[in-house]
Amino acid sequence: MTKLTLGTHPYLLGFEQLERLVERTAKTGNDGYPPYNIEQTSDRSYRITLAVAGFAEDDLAITVEDNQLVIRGRQNDDGEDRIYLHRGIAARQFQRSFVLADGVDVGEAIIENGLLHVDLTRKVPESVVQTIKIRKGTS
Incomplete structure (x- = not known):
């Protein structure tokens, strides 16, 4: 079979x-870091929220490559001149990817209270009706 x-x-x-x-x-x-939510905010819009506590705007990059939304975070490890007795908060880099359907556009990105919000909108496709002419073949 x-x-x-x-x-x-x-x-x-x-x-x-x-x-x-x-x-x-x-x-x-994607290894589960950072944690994220995806919510539908209307019939044609969505919001992805990532928990990025400790990351500044300059530590984050958002790109769209081949219908794939890629969010990268890279913190500078300034701990070389510090002496830690316990280090539970590491400067960790990440890359989180989301595949976007055709017609989904990335809107604005907002960072507030350790959360990065990325808004997406889906365009309504136009209804197209196409009539195909039939012609007689020559045989």
Whole structure:
């Protein structure tokens, strides 16, 4: 018996990219840090909130690469001239990735009280009806 994958099903033409997207999403390497929430703020908007306590604006970078929202954090470890008796708060870097659907735009990013909020909006696709002419073949 042949196993059909999403990209090879006869009724799903042009969905090969979706299968690659699922594979890419599984390989993002997110390790659970920093913790985050995703909330739907309206019918067409979302907000991702990351707990980034200890990170300043300059320590964070937000990019969109190939429909993938990437949030990176890198703190400078200024502890070389300090003597710690206990160090439970480490300067830790992170990279958190989110795959965006076509038509999802990244809006503004706000940092407040140790939380980074990134707003997303989804455009409503225009309804397109296309009529295809049928011509007689020459045989």
